[in-house]
Amino acid sequence: MSGPLLALETSCDDTCAAVVGPDGRILSNVISSQGIHDAYGGVVPEIASRRHLELVGAVVDDALARAGVGLDAVEGVAVTQGPGLAGALLVGVSAAKGIALSTGLPLYGVDHLQGHVSANFVAPEPFEPPFVALVASGGHTMLAHVRSRRGYELLGQTIDDAAGEAFDKGARMLGLGFPGGPALEKLARDGDPHAFDFPVADRLDGLEFSFSGLKTALLYATRDLGPRGTADRAADLAASYQEAIVTALVSRVAKAVGECGVERVAIGGGVAANGILRERVAGLGMEWHAPEMALCTDNAAMIGVAALELDPLDQGEAAGMEPYTTSRPSA
Amino acid sequence: MTLVAFDTSTPATVVAVEAGGSVSSLRLDPPPDSHPAHSTQLLGALRGLLDDLGLLWESVDRIGVGVGPGTFTGLRIAAATAEGLRRANAAEVVPVGSLEALSLPARRFWPSRSVCALIDARRGQLFAAGWGPGGDIAFAPRVVGPEEIEDLFEAVPEDWTAVGEVPEGFEDALRSAGVVRPDGKEALNLIDGAALCELALVGGPVSGPLLPEYLREPDARPRAN
Numbered sequence: 065m066s067g068p069l070l071a072l073e074t075s076c077d078d079t080c081a082a083v084v085g086p087d088g089r090i091l092s093n094v095i096s097s098q099g100i101h102d103a104y105g106g107v108v109p110e111i112a113s114r115r116h117l118e119l120v121g122a123v124v125d126d127a128l129a130r131a132g133v134g135l136d137a138v139e140g141v142a143v144t145q146g147p148g149l150a151g152a153l154l155v156g157v158s159a160a161k162g163i164a165l166s167t168g169l170p171l172y173g174v175d176h177l178q179g180h181v182s183a184n185f186v187a188p189e190p191f192e193p194p195f196v197a198l199v200a201s202g203g204h205t206m207l208a209h210v211r212s213r214r215g216y217e218l219l220g221q222t223i224d225d226a227a228g229e230a231f232d233k234g235a236r237m238l239g240l241g242f243p244g245g246p247a248l249e250k251l252a253r254d255g256d257p258h259a260f261d262f263p264v265a266d267r268l269d270g271l272e273f274s275f276s277g278l279k280t281a282l283l284y285a286t287r288d289l290g291p292r293g294t295a296d297r298a299a300d301l302a303a304s305y306q307e308a309i310v311t312a313l314v315s316r317v318a319k320a321v322g323e324c325g326v327e328r329v330a331i332g333g334g335v336a337a338n339g340i341l342r343e344r345v346a347g348l349g350m351e352w353h354a355p356e357m358a359l360c361t362d363n364a365a366m367i368g369v370a371a372l373e374l375d376p377l378d379q380g381e382a383a384g385m386e387p388y389t390t391s392r393p394s395a
Numbered sequence: 396m397t398l399v400a401f402d403t404s405t406p407a408t409v410v411a412v413e414a415g416g417s418v419s420s421l422r423l424d425p426p427p428d429s430h431p432a433h434s435t436q437l438l439g440a441l442r443g444l445l446d447d448l449g450l451l452w453e454s455v456d457r458i459g460v461g462v463g464p465g466t467f468t469g470l471r472i473a474a475a476t477a478e479g480l481r482r483a484n485a486a487e488v489v490p491v492g493s494l495e496a497l498s499l500p501a502r503r504f505w506p507s508r509s510v511c512a513l514i515d516a517r518r519g520q521l522f523a524a525g526w527g528p529g530g531d532i533a534f535a536p537r538v539v540g541p542e543e544i545e546d547l548f549e550a551v552p553e554d555w556t557a558v559g560e561v562p563e564g565f566e567d568a569l570r571s572a573g574v575v576r577p578d579g580k581e582a583l584n585l586i587d588g589a590a591l592c593e594l595a596l597v598g599g600p601v602s603g604p605l606l607p608e609y610l611r612e613p614d615a616r617p618r619a620n
């Protein structure tokens with residue numbers, strides 16, 4: 065490929081489009097965060113899908129304009145095929161197919177989690193495999209062994225809530241807003257991370273994650289403390305809760321590093337913004353990398369960079385392409 | 396003028412191309428007990444029609460899109476596909492009411508009758524709109540349950556014929572409201588490609604995003620956890 069790729073990502077509540085160069089450089093990366101879900105304390109799928117439809121055209125136009133290229137200069141169209149919310153994915157996939165199939169441009173169906181991994185490959189300073197990747201956000205928690213730019217081996221994922229979801233739910237129990245991660249982290253600064261002994265699901269086999277027990281433990285703690293006691297000790301609760309999430313994540317990263325024999329770590333997803341998580345990953349004493357924040361949270365540039373390593377669908381496959389909501393169906 | 400039109404508001408994927416004054420159209424119904432396959436069929440079906448006529452996408456001047464009401468998934472596929480197509484081609488996009496398209500052949504066939512178009516809205520409800528004998532709208536697209544049928548037609552006393560799909564639970568209500576079905580003319584119950592083209596030709600293009608006529612508020616509950 066010698067020209068740029070247009071990429072779309074609409075798997076959750078951010079409407080995203082980007083243009084990436086064939087060398088993996090980002091020419092534009094437009095993210096329209098819907099924000100309207102905050103009042104509901106979570107993403108409402110039907111609202112997200114409708115909003116994507118209102119925004120997708122303008123976001124694509126904006127991405128092309130900021131990159132200074134027209135569609136005639138684009139050499140391919142990449143889109144998140146899954147996993148994600150069905151109606152939300154459908155907007156990006158349908159729009160991408162409309163562009164690609166009416167122009168004869170190659171179409172690339174990209175796995176969203178591969179996108180998060182590929183965010184590390186963005187030029188000019190890519191973090192090259194091999195490494196162990198932790199992707200933790202409101203929608204997913206995944207540990208992967210990344211041996212090459214094409215694909216990854218799944219080492220473990222959450223069996224219930226995602227790490228970012230655990231932050232959101234904990235924040236809600238402590239009376240903080242949505243999304244809860246940043247608010248909870250801020251509150252935790254004044255608290256003692258060892259004041260409460262919250263579970264980190266260390267009895268789980270292998271490299272899987274579980275955060276539902278932690279959520280229940282916080283609920284019981286607030287119940288025992290009562291409204292007044294909870295308010296008095298909110299900072300301690302937040303710090304201990306955060307400590308449990310971060311320990312659960314980092315202990316499994318350390319274990320994965322040992323099992324894979326790869327002393328390099330990459331973290332991504334919205335939870336990678338957490339300062340304690342970064343400190344603790346740095347504390348492992350090995351080479352580690354986190355893409356800049358705009359590439360950690362959902363974005364289309366990572367989808368474009370992932371597509372650079374893929375073979376395009378032929379026109380028949382492209383016409384028949386449809387989103388998948390859970391994991392990628394095996395070929 | 397070369398015009399492409401499509402509608403995916405009902406289970407059928409309906410596509411049409413009008414070029415040089417004649418219309419080619421295709422309707423793909425899902426097999427019994429299968430989900431609609433709009434996402435995988437729509438663009439391939441359009442390409443097939445264009446290929447048969449020796450036309451390229453770049454020669455398309457206008458895209459008519461059925462904007463519902465209908466299934467939310469179908470409406471999203473149609474509108475998002477159109478958003479992609481209009482960016483890649485110089486074509487303008489015209490929204491077409493799916494109920495209006497559904498009603499048009501029947502209104503032509505029975506110019507002296509009133510015609511009501513119905514699309515299954517699921518959850519025991521219908522999307523409905525009505526037109527009087529002169530072609531004026533008698534009632535605008537809305538969501539109705541069986542218990543509202545009588546009032547709806549009582550308010551506009553005419554000889555009503557209802558086209559489209561009548562889900563279970565509505566037959567009796569329609570019959571007692573004096574609404575007849577187009578017996579022997581079953582094709583009038585289907586959205587027709589030529590009707591889509593006709594309405595797209597006279598409709599006005601949109602400059603902003605093409606938005607479906609959902610007629611129903613989203614269920615504002617966050618993703619279940």
Ligand SMILES: [Zn+2]
Pocket residue numbers: 176180201203204333361362
């Ligand atoms: Zn994500």
